[in-house]
Amino acid sequence: MTIPEAGHSLADLLALAAAEGRDDVDPTGAVLRTGWENLVLETRDGWILRFPRPGVDFERELAVLAAVAGRLPVATPEVVWTGRRSRFAAYRRLTGAGFDPAVYERASTAERDRLTLSLADFLAAMHTCLSPTLIAELGIPAAWGSAVGAELATGPEPPEGPVSERLAAQLPLMPSAARKPVEALIEEYARAWEDGGVQGPEVLLHNDFHAGNFVLDAPVGVLAGVWDFSCVARGRPTADLRYFADGSPDLLHRLADAYERRTGWPMDVRAAVVALRAENVCDELELGHPERIGRLAEEWGTP
Secondary structure: OOOOOOOOOHHHHHHHHHOOOOOOOOOOOOEEEEOOOEEEEEOOOOEEEEEEOOOOOHHHHHHHHHHHOOOOOOEOOOEEEEOOOOOOEEEEOOOOEOOOHHHHHHOOHHHHHHHHHHHHHHHHHHHHOOOHHHHHHHOOOEOOOOOOOOOOOOOOOOOOOOHHHHHHHOHHHOOHHHHHHHHHHHHHHHHHHHOOOOOOOOEEEOOOOOHHHEEEOOOOOOEEEEOOOOOOEEEOHHHHHHHHOOOOHHHHHHHHHHHHHHHOOOOOHHHHHHHHHHHHHHHHHHOOOHHHHHHHHHHHOOO
16 A cells, blocks of 8 residues: 555654564654655664655556666665565665765865766766657656656656646745746746757656765765655756755856766756755745745845
């Protein structure tokens, strides 16, 4: 069964795991980590038990993990077993260091370049590791908000039409001070992402590539492991840059430049910024907190 919406507590997930009757996982001291697509139990003995939320295509994620295994330059989750009574996957934790923004700011140019080149190498491999035929067989959808293909993107939320139209329809819910900046965002988003402004080939996106989903070999080292392939989609390479748009501008531009040198394909930094802003607005609306959009608009400052 799929984890029920109400069953989100640590005790609930421990009960589901215990029901499998496994003796190779010690749940003592396990911690619960939550995300948009999954809930995760992390055990002290190094296991990750990953429970998909309702609406997530769990079987496709497992198929994607199997398909990319051995094709990427870093470690990815190797599913050891899956639940029989409940839908979840068990794999060994990927070990390494989390990215440290403060250490990055103190790092040398050589250290920054080494990090960003490793990130670019992963994206270059991810974007080309599967053939168009296999991508079609796996049923990989178009990315959220993407104009790629004729169909709407699919994912945890049902298709609801173009992002620009969805945001425009909900402007009255937003604080009055936020409406003008959101209107400007809608126009820029539509030009970039819905009217063909973002250049580049259609590639296989990780589509959730950020520091919360990878580890390095040191706080500002090289990429060592990447997880969470539940959002894999088809789209322009720039889409995989967007989650770096709310951090260090130096890292954002350095990664874009490294990717372009590595592949010859464009990375549109401004379009990545716009994509993340639109996604953040949509998230607040989905969470039922339109009042928070005013704070988002203030943080954008002058375009």
